[in-house]
Amino acid sequence: QTADDSLYRAWGQKAGIQAVMQDFVTRLVADARMAPFFKNTNRDNLVTQLTEQLCQQAGGPCVYKGVPMKEAHADMAIGRRDFNALVEVLQQSMDARGIPFDAQNAMLARLAPMHRDVITRD
Numbered sequence: 749q750t751a752d753d754s755l756y757r758a759w760g761q762k763a764g765i766q767a768v769m770q771d772f773v774t775r776l777v778a779d780a781r782m783a784p785f786f787k788n789t790n791r792d793n794l795v796t797q798l799t800e801q802l803c804q805q806a807g808g809p810c811v812y813k814g815v816p817m818k819e820a821h822a823d824m825a826i827g828r829r830d831f832n833a834l835v836e837v838l839q840q841s842m843d844a845r846g847i848p849f850d851a852q853n854a855m856l857a858r859l860a861p862m863h864r865d866v867i868t869r870d
């Protein structure tokens with residue numbers, strides 16, 4: 749547990765984060781822009797890894813132990829447009845699960861720097 753877990757609590761702790769990630773992965777595989785990236789993906793594993801990742805980023809008592817971001821997204825030829833589309837789908841999920849707007853933006857701000865490890869082409 750970190751000193752400031754207010755964002756973690758605003759997201760409804762681990763159960764709240766997991767519910768958003770379940771919704772998110774369901775939407776990703778249904779989104780025409782995103783589906784091609786995830787066609788060989790184990791959904792349950794992705795939900796689990798994303799939940800750990802966002803729990804940690806929110807200041808919760810989790811440690812992400814999955815593949816490092818750069819490695820996980822290498823060779824996928826992800827561009828800025830793909831990244832923005834994924835964020836758009838995440839916003840749909842956060843809205844659908846009733847995450848407060850401030851808590852949505854705070855999480856996006858913590859995830860945004862990861863674009864450096866995820867985007868590998870124009």
Ligand code: HEM
Binds near residue numbers: 786821830832
């Ligand atoms: C801040 C943005 C992102 C975060 C935090 C994130 C996070 C993650 C995490 C935690 C994993 C699991 C790694 C593991 O299994 O150990 C993963 C895998 C993956 N991500 Fe991302 N990701 C982001 C952006 C993107 C974007 C923009 C795309 C494509 C448009 C993408 C496509 C994928 C795919 C295809 C996998 C592999 C799933 C599999 O088959 O195992 N990600 N990501």
